[in-house]
Amino acid sequence: MSRVNLATISLRFRHVWFRNLITYRRIWRVNFLVPLLEPAFYILAFGLGFSGIIAGVDYAGRQLEYTRFIAPALVATACMWNAFFETTYSSFVRMYYQKTYDGILATPMGMEEIIIAEIVWAATKAAAAVALMLVALIPMGYANFPGALLCIPLAFLGGLAFAAIGMFFTGVIPSIDMFNLPIFLFITPMFLFSGTFFPLSGIPDWARILTLIFPLYHLVEMTRFFCIGVMESNMVFNLAYLVIFTLVFSYMALWTMKGRLIK
Amino acid sequence: MHIIEARNIVKRFGKFTAVDGVSFQVESGEFFGLLGPNGAGKTSVIRMIYGFSPPTGGEMSVFGQDIRTDWRTIRARLGVCQQDNTLDPDLTVEQNLHLFARYFDIDRRTARERAEAQLEFFALTSKRNAKVAELSGGLARRLQLARALIAEPELLILDEPTTGLDPQSRYQVWDRLFELKKRGLTMLLTTHYMHEAESLCDRLLIMDHGKIISEGRPRRLIAEHAAESVIEIDGPDRELRRYIRERGVRHDDLGERIILYTEANGDLENEIRKRFCVEACIFRAGNLEDVFLRLTGRELRE
Numbered sequence: 001m002s003r004v005n006l007a008t009i010s011l012r013f014r015h016v017w018f019r020n021l022i023t024y025r026r027i028w029r030v031n032f033l034v035p036l037l038e039p040a041f042y043i044l045a046f047g048l049g050f051s052g053i054i055a056g057v058d059y060a061g062r063q064l065e066y067t068r069f070i071a072p073a074l075v076a077t078a079c080m081w082n083a084f085f086e087t088t089y090s091s092f093v094r095m096y097y098q099k100t101y102d103g104i105l106a107t108p109m110g111m112e113e114i115i116i117a118e119i120v121w122a123a124t125k126a127a128a129a130v131a132l133m134l135v136a137l138i139p140m141g142y143a144n145f146p147g148a149l150l151c152i153p154l155a156f157l158g159g160l161a162f163a164a165i166g167m168f169f170t171g172v173i174p175s176i177d178m179f180n181l182p183i184f185l186f187i188t189p190m191f192l193f194s195g196t197f198f199p200l201s202g203i204p205d206w207a208r209i210l211t212l213i214f215p216l217y218h219l220v221e222m223t224r225f226f227c228i229g230v231m232e233s234n235m236v237f238n239l240a241y242l243v244i245f246t247l248v249f250s251y252m253a254l255w256t257m258k259g260r261l262i263k
Numbered sequence: 264m265h266i267i268e269a270r271n272i273v274k275r276f277g278k279f280t281a282v283d284g285v286s287f288q289v290e291s292g293e294f295f296g297l298l299g300p301n302g303a304g305k306t307s308v309i310r311m312i313y314g315f316s317p318p319t320g321g322e323m324s325v326f327g328q329d330i331r332t333d334w335r336t337i338r339a340r341l342g343v344c345q346q347d348n349t350l351d352p353d354l355t356v357e358q359n360l361h362l363f364a365r366y367f368d369i370d371r372r373t374a375r376e377r378a379e380a381q382l383e384f385f386a387l388t389s390k391r392n393a394k395v396a397e398l399s400g401g402l403a404r405r406l407q408l409a410r411a412l413i414a415e416p417e418l419l420i421l422d423e424p425t426t427g428l429d430p431q432s433r434y435q436v437w438d439r440l441f442e443l444k445k446r447g448l449t450m451l452l453t454t455h456y457m458h459e460a461e462s463l464c465d466r467l468l469i470m471d472h473g474k475i476i477s478e479g480r481p482r483r484l485i486a487e488h489a490a491e492s493v494i495e496i497d498g499p500d501r502e503l504r505r506y507i508r509e510r511g512v513r514h515d516d517l518g519e520r521i522i523l524y525t526e527a528n529g530d531l532e533n534e535i536r537k538r539f540c541v542e543a544c545i546f547r548a549g550n551l552e553d554v555f556l557r558l559t560g561r562e563l564r565e
Contacts, residue, residue, distance in 0.1 A: 008335075012366075012368070015362075015365040015366050015368075016366075018362070018365065019351070019362050019365075022354065022358060022362060023351065023353050023354060026353060026354075098349070098351070098352060099345075099347045099348070099349040100349065100351065102315075102345060102347065102349050103345065103349030103350070103363075104366060105315050106313055106315070106338065106342075106343035106345065106349075106411075107338055107339075107363070107366035107367055107414075108335045108336075108338045108339045108366065108367060108368070109366050110335065262315070262316065262317070263276060263316055
């Protein structure tokens with residue numbers, strides 16, 4: 001039973017998803033302000049602060065205002081943070097401190113279903129945060145209507161990818177303080193170097209190729225396309241990369257979490 | 264059909280053998296106890312019964328089904344009250360019950376009805392909207408029991424259900440367990456309170472170092488390993504020790520204290536009372552704690 005058995009995964013996982021929703025609803029009223037205000041702060045800071053230094057950005061053959069360039073990237077990074085934090089810190093608390101999984105494992109739910117539910121829940125949360133951000137960005141003119149609405153299902157896919165790798169880290173990390181490591185070595189560089197704050201066309205070839213490994217790059221590109229209608233990469237390739245990344249790390253997450261919990 | 268049947272169950276964690284070839288059966292309607300010092304392998308056995316942890320060797324069937332392959336249908340028919348508090352601290356008492364019912368695919372209306380019945384049974388009705396994080400130990404444990412019963416299980420597994428509770432809360436839990444026993448529910452209990460095991464369990468099993476060292480009904484185990492009647496004598500002298508040796512009385516010599524296992528109201532007891540009990544003598548009935556200490560030793564485990 002300690003080996004991953006994909007055949008045990010059924011729609012029952014929705015019950016654990018629902019549990020997380022009910023628990024989250026209690027703090028919802030405070031939390032929904034964050035995705036609304038965060039992009040506003042960034043755009044204010046970059047718009048007012050950087051506008052004197054950076055005139056504009058050459059991106060995909062177009063001249064863009066700097067704030068217009070980074071606004072979609074902020075949407076994509078918010079998706080990443082939301083999903084990654086949920087399956088790292090929050091899931092670790094549920095697993096280790098609250099023993100929530102132990103309780104659920106005394107019912108007909110299987111370990112695989114709990115993990116899938118955690119990943120899907122984190123993606124849901126990421127998509128909800130992105131939807132809220134669009135409420136702020138569309139009226140401000142930083143995201144096209146209705147095209148930008150496609151960012152919401154896209155954020156769900158991106159959320160799955162970051163939730164999966166977060167869950168994988170939760171399966172291997174010895175203690176909760178050690179999450180600093182994947183955040184410092186993986187998430188932060190990805191946040192900075194994924195075509196978020198500068199276009200890839202301006203950097204050397206080797207760095208550009210390295211960037212293609214980051215799932216965030218692919219998410220940023222697609223989000224930018226849905227928001228402002230321009231992109232410098234290939235949509236099919238971006239989508240395929242995110243899907244494969246999600247599948248690979250979901251399996252890794254199941255494998256490490258099962259090894260950790262089922263003894 | 265046995266409710267639980269374990270045949271030569273083994274559980275190893277790396278090189279450490281937690282359960283070393285254990286076999287037992289639990290019958291329908293029985294209140295079955297699993298006793299042993301810390302680290303004896305009790306919780307490992309329990310975790311194998313509900314399919315949380317796969318056995319390294321041997322066969323385990325519950326309701327006649329194999330725990331390795333049919334864990335889902337088995338878990339749908341049993342309730343577990345775990346040693347750790349696994350309640351959702353951010354949710355209310357009622358929400359904890361409603362959400363837990365979902366994991367068993369119980370529809371919303373039935374879940375509400377059952378939650379209501381459990382709240383009443385465990386005297387939690389007035390606390391229905393309280394947050395779990397704010398509950399006292401006794402209330403939290405009662406809620407955990409209520410939650411374990413939400414799917415109307417045919418077998419209830421209780422892993423140290425009264426550990427850490429004050430005497431009032433403990434008696435209340437016992438009272439509820441007695442009531443469940445009356446209703447014919449099959450239960451499996453682990454505990455460190457010998458008094459609890461003696462009064463609740465129909466039959467029990469004492470484990471140590473992963474093995475079964477004794478098994479039977481509480482009264483029979485007491486008769487077999489201790490005695491109906493026990494005399495504790497403080498500060499025993501040489502004369503007493505010689506007397507015991509000559510008469511071949513079953514006893515434990517603890518240095519500063521001697522414990523004698525005798526028959527109630529026998530000649531021996533009367534003679535000891537007259538000759539050796541000038542002061543500091545305790546006459547009492549033999550109990551499960553005597554059995555437990557005689558079988559597993561008096562030295563500290565950790």
